[in-house]
Amino acid sequence: MRRSATPKLGAYAGLGALALLAALATRRPELVAIAAPFVLAAVAGLTLIRRPAFDATVELDRERALEGDEVEVRVSLVAAVGAERVEVLLELPRELEVESGDNPVLLRLADGERRELTLRLRCTRWGAFRIGRLYVRTHDALGLFRHETALDRRLPLRVYPSEESVRALLRPLETQVFAGNYVAREKSEGIEFADLRPFVAGDRVRHVNWRASARRGELWVNEHHAERNADVVILLDSFAEARRAGRTTLDPALRAAATLTARYLREKDRVGFVTFGGSLNWLLPSTGAVQLYRMVDAMLDTQIVLSYAWRDVSTVPRRTLPPQALVLALTPLLDERSETALLDLRARGFDLVVIEISPLSLVPRPQDELSEVAHRLWRLRRDAVRGRFERAGIPVAVWGDETSLAAALEEVGSFRRRARAVGV
Amino acid sequence: MYAAAAGDRLPQVVAGVGAAGCALMAVAFLVRRPSVLPVGLAGVGAAYAVFLSLRSGAVDARAPIVAAALFVAAEAGFWSLERTAARGGTAPMARRIATLVGSAAVAALVGSLILVLATGVAGSVALEAIGVAAAAVTLAAIALLASRASV
Numbered sequence: 240m241r242r243s244a245t246p247k248l249g250a251y252a253g254l255g256a257l258a259l260l261a262a263l264a265t266r267r268p269e270l271v272a273i274a275a276p277f278v279l280a281a282v283a284g285l286t287l288i289r290r291p292a293f294d295a296t297v298e299l300d301r302e303r304a305l306e307g308d309e310v311e312v313r314v315s316l317v318a319a320v321g322a323e324r325v326e327v328l329l330e331l332p333r334e335l336e337v338e339s340g341d342n343p344v345l346l347r348l349a350d351g352e353r354r355e356l357t358l359r360l361r362c363t364r365w366g367a368f369r370i371g372r373l374y375v376r377t378h379d380a381l382g383l384f385r386h387e388t389a390l391d392r393r394l395p396l397r398v399y400p401s402e403e404s405v406r407a408l409l410r411p412l413e414t415q416v417f418a419g420n421y422v423a424r425e426k427s428e429g430i431e432f433a434d435l436r437p438f439v440a441g442d443r444v445r446h447v448n449w450r451a452s453a454r455r456g457e458l459w460v461n462e463h464h465a466e467r468n469a470d471v472v473i474l475l476d477s478f479a480e481a482r483r484a485g486r487t488t489l490d491p492a493l494r495a496a497a498t499l500t501a502r503y504l505r506e507k508d509r510v511g512f513v514t515f516g517g518s519l520n521w522l523l524p525s526t527g528a529v530q531l532y533r534m535v536d537a538m539l540d541t542q543i544v545l546s547y548a549w550r551d552v553s554t555v556p557r558r559t560l561p562p563q564a565l566v567l568a569l570t571p572l573l574d575e576r577s578e579t580a581l582l583d584l585r586a587r588g589f590d591l592v593v594i595e596i597s598p599l600s601l602v603p604r605p606q607d608e609l610s611e612v613a614h615r616l617w618r619l620r621r622d623a624v625r626g627r628f629e630r631a632g633i634p635v636a637v638w639g640d641e642t643s644l645a646a647a648l649e650e651v652g653s654f655r656r657r658a659r660a661v662g663v
Numbered sequence: 664m665y666a667a668a669a670g671d672r673l674p675q676v677v678a679g680v681g682a683a684g685c686a687l688m689a690v691a692f693l694v695r696r697p698s699v700l701p702v703g704l705a706g707v708g709a710a711y712a713v714f715l716s717l718r719s720g721a722v723d724a725r726a727p728i729v730a731a732a733l734f735v736a737a738e739a740g741f742w743s744l745e746r747t748a749a750r751g752g753t754a755p756m757a758r759r760i761a762t763l764v765g766s767a768a769v770a771a772l773v774g775s776l777i778l779v780l781a782t783g784v785a786g787s788v789a790l791e792a793i794g795v796a797a798a799a800v801t802l803a804a805i806a807l808l809a810s811r812a813s814v
Contacts, residue, residue, distance in 0.1 A: 245741075247737075247741045250697075251737070254704060258712075261712045270715065271781065273733060276766070343748055344749055345755050346751055
């Protein structure tokens with residue numbers, strides 16, 4: 240514990256000495272009476288000083304939470320040597336707000352006393368946090384000395400992005416060889432009826448279509464479409480973000496990524512994740528609940544890292560982007576490097592979809608004519624980029640404050656249906 | 664205020680010195696600097712010292728009350744200048760007020776004892792030596808604290 244004297248101690252000692260000197264100079268005993276309480280307080284503070292000793296434990300009621308959830312923190316403070324005034328502050332990140340309880344809190348701890356403090360925190364934003372660094376400051380009864388210490392009892396807390404509402408997922412164009420929920424084009428064991436063909440040796444009797452066989456006078460069997468899964472890769476653009484008054488384009492992008500990950504994994508698809516930007520991170524496609532936690536944990540570590548280095552998709556390991564995977568790119572389209580990378584992906588034959596996280600609501604309104612012209616040019620440039628994507632066969636849906644993710648996905652779905660009909 | 668009101672010689676001087684002290688204390692509260700507060704308190708105390716030095720006659724019997732009032736003003740002043748956002752309900756505040764009241768009572772009691780001793784003991788070289796030693800010890804304590812400020 241670090242000890243320091245408060246300004247009061249020096250002030251009292253100085254006032255006492257001054258009054259004593261004035262008493263000597265004026266030969267008035269009344270000034271000794273004036274000096275007495277100050278001198279006595281300083282002497283009492285110096286002689287009665289004790290170094291407090293504290294220990295603390297911190298408990299969280301859970302390690303994982305969703306955005307908007309409340310988490311309870313219990314701090315147990317034990318004083319081997321107590322103090323008259325103890326201030327305790329639990330260090331909290333901005334993303335966690337105190338819903339109930341005082342922080343910092345002032346209390347009195349006698350020797351050997353134990354005190355439990357409970358705080359309820361609201362998780363206002365996703366992220367990976369470590370909660371539990373306590374700052375303790377004590378004062379003696381006269382307020383002449385101060386002791387301070389920090390107790391590190393940090394525990395991890397992961398706050399996951401809340402899910403967006405999605406009605407229907409985008410269907411990948413190509414399927415893989417593993418069993419899944421998509422009706423594949425090839426014919427194999429399945430449920431969906433595909434075709435009829437004449438019976439050959441080895442066909443199962445239960446596949447015989449008795450009605451067709453009766454009409455034609457020979458055995459015909461049903462063929463079915465196989466149910467297969469698909470590979471989906473969520474590509475998050477982390478080159479740049481728009482930010483204003485605590486809102487960013489990264490937050491909705493992460494929520495969309497978490498939602499799509501959970502939904503595709505539920506469909507038994509293999510889902511992978513790539514953060515493409517100033518820092519490059521990836522997760523190989525896989526299935527199951529473990530992959531969901533792995534991906535969401537990887538998303539929590541996503542940050543916008545400023546970098547001027549040029550990156551292209553060849554830096555991404557090949558296994559991270561399987562050839563027939565549906566690549567869902569979540570991007571605010573603020574950086575030319577991400578635009579180039581996406582066009583490159585399309586040129587390599589990937590089934591690519593772009594969901595643009597619109598930064599328009601985060602851009603301040605133009606105040607003068609020059610700003611207005613710059614703003615219009617910037618919007619025109621964005622329209623031009625979207626046009627380039629669409630000419631390359633990349634569907635782009637804009638997701639902003641006025642639309643929902645479900646609407647954006649539906650827009651992409653209708654583009655793909657039209658594109659298939661036209662043969663893009 | 665007591666010194667200016669009770670004095671019969673040069674009350675304007677006493678009031679001026681006291682007002683300067685009060686003004687300095689007000690500045691301390693305005694700029695929230697604890698280091699300015701003792702200067703203001705010294706000014707108020709100086710007004711009383713001026714009153715005493717201009718006064719002739721017996722010991723001022725109200726000196727213990729003045730001592731207690733000055734000490735309470737100092738305590739309350741430093742309390743109000745403490746920078747803390749910590750909240751602890753009414754119990755800590757009640758305890759602190761009780762400590763303040765107790766300190767004022769002790770200050771008045773000690774002051775009274777000193778006055779009783781002073782009026783009973785004639786002035787002597789030994790008494791002056793004790794006074795010088797007390798001031799020297801106080802200054803030595805300040806120096807010791809300054810050298811051990813952070814441990």
